Amino acid sequence: xxxxxxxxxxxxxxxxxxxxxxxxxxxxxxxxxxxxxxxxxxxxxxxxxxxxxxxxxxxxxxxxxxxxxxxxxxxxxxxxxxxxxxxxxxxxxxxxxxxxxxxxxxxxxxxxxxxxxxxxxxxxxxxxxxxxxxxxxxxxxxxxxxxxxxxxxxxxxxxxxxxxxxxxxxxxxxxxxxxxxxxxxxxxxxxxxxxxxxxxxxxxxxxxxxxxxxxxxxxxxxxxxxxxxxxxxxxxxxxxxxxxxxxxxxxxxxxxxxxxxxxxxxxxxxxxxxxxxxxxxxxxxxxxxxxxxxxxxxxxxxxxxxxxxxxxxxxxxxxxxxxxxxxxxxxxxxxxxxxxxxxxxxxxxxxxxxxxxxxxxxxxxxxxxxxxxxxx
Amino acid sequence: xxxxxxxxxxxxxxxxxxxxxxxxxxxxxxxxxxxxxxxxxxxxxxxxxxxxxxxxxxxxxxxxxxxxxxxxxxxxxxxxxxxxxxxxxxxxxxxxxxxxxxxxxxxxxxxxxxxxxxxxxxxxxxxxxxxxxxxxxxxxxxxxxxxxxxxxxxxxxxxxxxxxxxxxxxxxxxxxxxxxxxxxxxxxxxxxxxxxxxxxxxxxxxxxxxxxxxxxxxxxxxxxxxxxxxxxxxxxxxxxxxxxxxxxxxxxxxxxxxxxxxxxxxxxxxxxxxxxxxxxxxxxxxxxxxxxxxxxxxxxxxxxxxxxxxxxxxxxxxxxxxxxxxxxxxxxxxxxxxxxxxxxxxxxxxxxxxxxxxxxxxxxxxxxxxxxxxxxxxxxxxxxxxxxxxxxxxxxxxxxxxxxxxxxxxxxxxxxxxxxxxxxxxxxxxxxxxxxxxxxxxxxxxxxxxxxxxxxxxx
Ligand SMILES: Cc1cc2nc3c(=O)[nH]c(=O)nc-3n(C[C@H](O)[C@H](O)[C@H](O)COP(=O)(O)OP(=O)(O)OC[C@H]3O[C@@H](n4cnc5c(N)ncnc54)[C@H](O)[C@@H]3O)c2cc1C
Numbered sequence: 001x002x003x004x005x006x007x008x009x010x011x012x013x014x015x016x017x018x019x020x021x022x023x024x025x026x027x028x029x030x031x032x033x034x035x036x037x038x039x040x041x042x043x044x045x046x047x048x049x050x051x052x053x054x055x056x057x058x059x060x061x062x063x064x065x066x067x068x069x070x071x072x073x074x075x076x077x078x079x080x081x082x083x084x085x086x087x088x089x090x091x092x093x094x095x096x097x098x099x100x101x102x103x104x105x106x107x108x109x110x111x112x113x114x115x116x117x118x119x120x121x122x123x124x125x126x127x128x129x130x131x132x133x134x135x136x137x138x139x140x141x142x143x144x145x146x147x148x149x150x151x152x153x154x155x156x157x158x159x160x161x162x163x164x165x166x167x168x169x170x171x172x173x174x175x176x177x178x179x180x181x182x183x184x185x186x187x188x189x190x191x192x193x194x195x196x197x198x199x200x201x202x203x204x205x206x207x208x209x210x211x212x213x214x215x216x217x218x219x220x221x222x223x224x225x226x227x228x229x230x231x232x233x234x235x236x237x238x239x240x241x242x243x244x245x246x247x248x249x250x251x252x253x254x255x256x257x258x259x260x261x262x263x264x265x266x267x268x269x270x271x272x273x274x275x276x277x278x279x280x281x282x283x284x285x286x287x288x289x290x291x292x293x294x295x296x297x298x299x300x301x302x303x304x305x306x307x308x309x310x311x312x313x314x315x316x317x318x319x320x321x322x323x324x325x326x327x328x329x330x331x332x333x334x335x336x337x338x339x340x341x342x343x344x345x346x347x348x349x350x351x352x353x354x355x356x357x358x359x360x361x362x363x364x365x366x367x368x369x370x371x372x373x374x375x376x
Numbered sequence: 377x378x379x380x381x382x383x384x385x386x387x388x389x390x391x392x393x394x395x396x397x398x399x400x401x402x403x404x405x406x407x408x409x410x411x412x413x414x415x416x417x418x419x420x421x422x423x424x425x426x427x428x429x430x431x432x433x434x435x436x437x438x439x440x441x442x443x444x445x446x447x448x449x450x451x452x453x454x455x456x457x458x459x460x461x462x463x464x465x466x467x468x469x470x471x472x473x474x475x476x477x478x479x480x481x482x483x484x485x486x487x488x489x490x491x492x493x494x495x496x497x498x499x500x501x502x503x504x505x506x507x508x509x510x511x512x513x514x515x516x517x518x519x520x521x522x523x524x525x526x527x528x529x530x531x532x533x534x535x536x537x538x539x540x541x542x543x544x545x546x547x548x549x550x551x552x553x554x555x556x557x558x559x560x561x562x563x564x565x566x567x568x569x570x571x572x573x574x575x576x577x578x579x580x581x582x583x584x585x586x587x588x589x590x591x592x593x594x595x596x597x598x599x600x601x602x603x604x605x606x607x608x609x610x611x612x613x614x615x616x617x618x619x620x621x622x623x624x625x626x627x628x629x630x631x632x633x634x635x636x637x638x639x640x641x642x643x644x645x646x647x648x649x650x651x652x653x654x655x656x657x658x659x660x661x662x663x664x665x666x667x668x669x670x671x672x673x674x675x676x677x678x679x680x681x682x683x684x685x686x687x688x689x690x691x692x693x694x695x696x697x698x699x700x701x702x703x704x705x706x707x708x709x710x711x712x713x714x715x716x717x718x719x720x721x722x723x724x725x726x727x728x729x730x731x732x733x734x735x736x737x738x739x740x741x742x743x744x745x746x747x748x749x750x751x752x753x754x755x756x757x758x759x760x761x762x763x764x765x766x767x768x769x770x771x772x773x774x775x776x777x778x779x780x781x782x783x784x785x786x787x788x789x790x791x792x793x794x795x796x797x798x799x800x801x802x803x804x805x806x807x808x809x810x811x812x813x814x815x816x817x818x819x820x821x822x823x824x825x826x827x828x829x830x831x832x833x834x835x
Contacts (some may be wrong), residue, residue, distance in 0.1 A: 036774070043777060124827040149777045153767060228752075228785045228821060252753060252780065274817055276464060276471055278480070294828070297821035299752075299785040 004028040004165070006350055006367060007184045007193040009172045009207060011035075013148075013336060014328050015199035016155035017343025020076070023162035025351050030193070031156075031164060032186050034171040037271065038152035041201055042336065044304035046246060046258045048237055049337045051114055052087045052140040055105065055313050057361035058338070059112060065341035066142070066355060071164040073270045075340065077161075081147030083251065086236035088118075090137040090289070094315065096241035097135055103241075104138070114140050124262035129233040129292050133233065138241075143218035145237055145248055148336060155339070168207045170199075174210035175325060182324055194322045195350050202267050202307035204315070204329025208364065211322040215367045216310050217330050221265035221272035221303040222258060225279065229253030245285045254298060260333060272303035304326055308332045316362035317341070318349060326350065327364055378635075379396050380703060383408065383470065383483035385462050385641060388679025389685045390692035391489035394449045397696035399453035401705065406481065407454055407535020408472060410461040410820075412794045414448055416491055417511065418517050422444070422688050424526035430712055433518060435543070436579055436686065444689070457813055463818035465644045471817070476826055477554040485672050485702070487695050488660075490689070492678035492728050494534075495657070498757070499631075500747045501603030506628045507825065510536040513630035514543065524550040525628025531555035531600055532631040533733040538594070540584035540630060545590050549717045552626045553593045557633075560596035569728025576686065580732075599739065603629050619633055635682045638821035651808035653725060655682055657793070657810045666695035666710060667702075674699060688716050712722050737807065740797035748792045749798070752784020757798060757804045764802045771794045771811035775799050787822050788813040820824075 006022050008015045011033030022029045033039075049069055051062040073079045081114045107115050115138045123130065123137050160166055173185035181194045198207040205217035230253050236259035239250040245259040255276075261282055263275040286293050299315065307330040309315065314335060319325040326349050328342055335342070341357070381400060384391045385407035385570040398405045407414070413421040419441040422428060431436040448454065457474060462481075501507070508516070508524045510532060514746040516522045516538075529587040530541040541554045556563070570577035587594055597617030604623065606610035613623045637743040639660050643649070646667035648661040660666055662675045675696040679690035691823040694715035697708040743749060743757025748769035763769075772788075772795060777782065781795050782788025788795065792813050 036770075038777075056465065153778075215801060226783075226826070254784075271465070275466055276817065277466075280827040283824055287828045294825050296824040297785065298786060298818055300783065300816045301818070301822045302816055 001190060001318070002030070002191045004030040004191065004193045006030070006195050006197060007191050008199055009184070010196045010199035010201055010204070010329070011153045011156065011166065011168060012040055012199060013155060013339035014042075014331070014342045016199070017339050018197050018199055018346045019159035020155050020258055021343040021347035022350060023159055025347050027162040027347070027350060028193055029159070031159070031166045031342050032172040032184065032191070033166065033168040036168045037156045037166065038149050041154040041304050041306040041331070042179050042339070043149040044067070044302060045148045045227055046248070046256060047145045047336065048246065048334075049082065049146050050087045050140070050143045050237065050334070051337070052138060053089055053115070053239070054334070056106065057109060057313055059107070059110065060358055061237070061338055061341055061345070064115070065338050068340035068344070069146075069337070072340065076158040078150065078157070080151040080154055081142060081145070081152070081251070084142050084144040086126070087143035087239070088123070088137045088139050088236045088243055089128070089239045090123065090134045091151075092134055092242040094239055099241040100138055102137065110287045115321050116140070120162070127234055127236060127238060129290055130232040130238065131289050131291060132188060133288070139236075142240065143237070151339070155343070172349050174207065175322070177322070180352040183296040197346055197350070198325065198327045198329055200329055202265065202305045202333075204307055204327065208295065208315070208327060211238055211318060211325060213316060213317055213321045213364055213368065215330070215349065215364060217267040218308045219267040220306050220308045220333065221263045222306060222333050223263050223274050223279065223303045224256060224258040224301060225282070225298050226300040227255040228299050229259065230255060230296060233292055234290070238294070240285070240289065243285045245282060245289065247286065247289065255293070258283060259313045263303050267305055272305050274301040274303050306333050311366075314362055315347060315364045316359050318353075319365060320365050320368060347362070379455045380484040381404070381482060382485045382487070382699060383481055384487040384489060385409070385470070385586065386416065386489035386677065386679065387411065387414035387456060387458070388489060388491050388688065389419065389444060389675060390679075390688040392444055392664070392695040392696075393508050393689040393692035394489060394676060395454045396447055397453060397693050398699065399533045401700050402453075403520070404453050404455060406472070407456045408462055408481065409598055411459055412458050414456060414458065415441070415445065417515065419444060419693055420515065420615065422521070426521065428521065429568070436634050437554055440685070461820060462641060463577060463820055463822050465641055472820060472825055477824070478826055485674065485676040485697065485699055487676060488645070488679055489677045489692060490638040490641055490679035491732070492511060492637050492682055492790050493789065494632040495634050495636040495735065495793055496631075496790050497633055498743055498749055498791060499600045499602065500744060501609075503748055504600070504603050504609050504705055505607065505752050506605070506609030507603050508630045510534055510540050510626065510630050510632035511635075514540045517543060517547055518726040521547075522629060523547060525609070525626065526550060527626045528630060529553050529626045530630050531557070531598065531612070531614070533557045533736055534632045535580065535729055535733055536632060537733070538580060538587060542583040544588045545587065545592060551587070551592045552624050553595065554587060554593040556594065556596045557600070557739065558596060558733060562734065563596060563711055563732055566732035568726045569724055573725025573728055575721070576684070576828070577728065599683050600631070605622040634733055635678060636680050636681060636789070637645065639679055640787070640815040642668060642673070642675065642679070643815035644817060647673060647675075649812060652681065654730045656730075656737070664692060664716060665698035665701075667698055680814065683722065687719060687726075688723055692716050694719070709751045735793075737797050740794040740823060741801040742828055743794060743798065748783065750788075750794060752786055753756065753780040754779050755779055760795065761802060764799060770803070772796050772799060772813050773811065776813065787816065787819070
């Protein structure tokens with residue numbers, strides 16, 4: 001029988017980061033991934049490394065993760081395509097300005113200063129290509145973006161280099177108790193370990209349900225559009241307080257546009273189709289914000305499968321029903337930036353049962369006893 | 377049955393013939409094609425105001441072209457919408473750009489007759505101005521009576537090679553040389569099959585004879601080295617069968633390695649695929665009557681399996697009769713069987729053509745490191761190999777994610793076959809083990825502005 005200190009279900013960025021941080025603490029790890037590393041959300045996301053406009057509960061984690069992104073090359077021996085271009089969220093009208101004012105009160109009230117107000121002049125200087133109807137923006141100068149596949153693979157590679165074992169493609173069945181620890185049946189035999197980590201992304205709800213603590217997770221499929229390469233015209237990642245958009249130009253010149261527009265996810269079939277139905281509104285917003293885009297051509301599109309929680313923050317922390325199981329899933333379409341710290345938190349929990357970061361708001365307990373029923 | 381909305385994508389021989397059969401049965405098929413006029417690639421029409429005669433435009437195929445054009449134009453039950461690019465399929469809806477404006481076309485039954493494009497293997501200098509595909513060179517001549525250069529080198533392994541070269545010679549361009557990557561031995565071995573294949577096989581010989589009559593050199597077993605020149609093409613370098621290097625002066629080069637099915641829409645529709653060893657490429661799975669694995673979606677012509685215009689037309693008829701059968705018409709059996717016989721009769725010729733112009737996989741596997749492999753994303757073969765060494769992708773989709781090869785505006789339609797060979801070589805497996813690039817909408821680039829105008833209209 002195969003044994004390890006920790007059995008991780010899922011080879012996305014959170015599973016791979018968990019494996020790396022466990023190895024750094026000397027724990028033996030097996031990662032079980034049903035497809036291949038970075039096949040799902042972690043390999044196909046927009047690559048946004050963003051603290052700007054995070055849920056207040058996520059800010060301390062995002063700050064700690066940002067510190068790891070700063071030295072990402074030391075951590076995983078790859079620069080991950082990480083570029084600190086800044087992130088900007090503009091106000092296009094009065095509602096946007098009001099949202100910025102409220103946001104500033106909130107963030108400053110919590111004692112943070114990473115989100116800065118910039119007026120129109122400064123905005124136009126930072127982003128000369130942006131439309132002049134914008135009224136100002138919040139800006140985090142040292143946020144940025146990275147290459148998602150490359151990053152996730154780098155975590156996996158470094159974890160493997162330090163001795164983590166990766167089983168791909170290999171599906172994990174549901175964990176079951178065995179003695180004081182756990183057994184996880186897989187396509188390649190049963191593995192036993194002292195602890196199990198659920199990093200199964202959109203599929204994480206199935207693992208939790210099998211342990212008797214179902215959660216109202218929704219599989220979603222955020223969509224992205226890509227244009228042919230264009231001459232460089234924008235550095236920071238740009239979003240809006242008034243409309244759903246996230247806009248950035250890749251180092252190679254192609255423009256990648258998203259912002260949370262969703263199509264149907266089919267997690268059982270491993271599929272997410274792009275549905276263009278409403279995307280013309282996203283394209284309208286794009287043209288409003290960047291008139292230069294009138295000459296652009298869309299060459300590709302894609303969608304990825306992600307797990308979303310009703311309160312839009314992930315489940316992180318020990319199981320309430322199954323001692324020795326730790327959850328880290330349901331990152332609700334913004335878990336890429338949290339990847340580097342997510343694994344460190346889980347490794348803390350594995351090692352000592354505690355972590356110095358405030359993770360209470362992410363406890364799975366918040367869904368216990370709630371009168372909710374999974375849709376279909 | 378009469379209320380079924382039948383949509384055909386592609387107005388080449390397969391799509392046109394299918395439309396005629398359906399219209400003949402009293403139906404009103406919609407035919408969508410991005411070109412300004414029907415005809416497809418082979419029976420492409422000249423722009424308005426051009427007056428070349430049919431035999432000048434279509435050579436041996438003039439009679440067939442004239443008949444098909446005339447019948448198609450005369451049939452007012454066919455709703456032909458030219459200038460319509462189909463760029464996505466969602467369920468039973470096609471998303472199109474019609475004269476640049478977004479339009480949705482719904483269907484109950486869909487026939488994909490999307491044809492083929494040149495299959496390419498990048499070689500040093502292939503991105504220089506003056507390098508064309510064989511098909512591209514032919515289109516320039518057929519459509520607008522333009523040659524790609526004054527002195528042209530033709531090379532590759534394709535039935536188009538002797539054909540386009542002799543068309544250029546007849547049109548008055550100087551053909552510097554015709555250089556075939558197939559060894560003479562292999563060509564001779566395929567001869568009996570070609571000649572037993574009836575008219576089509578003999579036509580090939582006629583093109584060769586015409587080239588010989590003009591004293592145009594035709595060499596076998598060559599290996600391309602580079603398109604030479606400081607900016608645009610000034611010459612072509614190759615090595616002959618014995619390994620000696622030659623340089624030819626020219627101002628244009630046309631090359632290609634047979635044709636490659638255009639199956640992106642079938643992919644988006646969810647159709648099944650299989651690797652066809654004879655054609656040496658991925659093809660959409662179709663039953664003997666052209667039904668795909670997706671109910672209501674049918675296939676015909678080069679988009680399903682490369683076979684040329686004559687076969688495409690029969691396959692179009694066959695798919696149309698399959699549609700009629702599926703709509704409840706029980707009288708199609710005999711006609712379907714006749715189609716099957718005619719198609720079966722060409723099987724030997726098809727095999728012979730595949731053997732006479734084989735895809736030179738070793739050439740693709742040996743593309744030099746400093747040669748651009750993916751021109752959309754400007755990735756060299758060496759960079760692609762390095763990413764394979766580093767990240768060990770097991771299929772082309774992974775390799776694409778790691779290297780950006782195939783991520784650009786052509787989505788790998790150009791560089792895909794060569795990239796798959798390089799990956800297969802690195803992994804030490806057959807090319808089919810490297811898999812097939814998944815298609816993503818839009819299958820061809822769509823201008824952002826078109827959507828914006830639609831949004832304004834809706835507002
Ligand atoms: C289009 C898109 C854009 C996004 N943009 C951003 C962005 O800009 N910034 C940002 O921070 N975040 C972004 N996100 C969100 C981010 O990608 C995710 O939050 C993050 O990658 C989640 O990582 P994960 O490891 O939890 O999940 P995943 O990457 O989905 O990994 C979970 C893995 O578990 C495996 N698995 C599941 N069940 C089993 C089983 N039983 N056995 C074995 N393996 C199993 C799955 O195959 C999968 O590989 C985006 C997401 C998408 C889809």
